[in-house]
Amino acid sequence: MPEPGAAPRRSPQGVPYSDLPHIVNADGLHLFCRYWEPAGQPRALVFIAHGAGEHCGPYDEMAQKLKELSLLVFAHDHVGHGQSEGDRMNIKDFQIYIRDSLQHIDLMKSRHPDLPVFIVGHSMGGAISILTACERPGDFAGVVLIAPLVQMNPESATPFKVFMAKLLNHMVPSLTMGSIESKWLSRDKRQVEAYDADELNYHGGMRVSFGMQLMAAVERMEREIPSISWPFLLLHGDADKLCDIRGSRMMHDNSPSTDKKIKIYEGGYHALHHDLPEVAESVLKELTTWITEHIPATTSQEAQ
């Protein structure tokens, strides 16, 4: 409980967290949450992990579709993102994103102990999803990855740039590198404009220290992939300039999972769920179909 008479904790936008759905993470930071709860009995839980610099609001359309299928969808803005507390798009340890995701997942599992749990992750949220599932390999019925960050783009992360980033991280970790180029997010100009206009997105430069955390996450995934045995669906555009498709191909080819699928969208840009309408529609269809096909039959159904 807050100290009596203490000023209420407010979101970066100035809204008291007492007026917002939120959880408080292990470091005492307030994370803004969204929930999409079906009217009737939910069939499964779906956690959505957003990417770097964005927030969970743009996943509303996807979550509504899943809610219509009687799935209970939940998400939060990661530390330093959107309406959550924390230094904008910065983290001292990538593991914090995974720890907070597991905290939220465990909270929802305690409320619905008999439901299967899925994760849907995009880009950096894909890396969070992969490493979260790796920490609890038996806990998830499936993981859907939309253009996940698995490997760095070799054009943007040349050995020289990686060396310089590591050097600069020791000297000026708060130095900013380039920002995320929104033109590579989608071929749909309206989606790019919406991203650029969204004040809950972080439009500043990426700190060297944050880039180092992303690189550390990439190195962790490289070590984990040979032991991934849980079911997953990979969706990736082959014109993605932000997260190289080779990472998804490597994960699909090198994980021992016997239930894995990769779908490549020719010409697809990074944010496939916000790419051209026909692509976005296909992505929604693919992920909703895959999730519903991966909901275990309930004992009552098995009894029939």
Ligand SMILES: O=C1N[C@]2(CO1)C[C@H](C(=O)N1CCC(COc3ccc(F)cc3Cl)CC1)C2
């Ligand atoms: O719709 C969406 N998608 C979003 C935004 O809005 C894209 C963004 C997202 O998560 N990434 C795109 C950028 C990428 C940069 O990667 C690095 C940069 C420096 C470095 F040193 C090492 C790495 Cl790995 C990380 C993943 C989420």
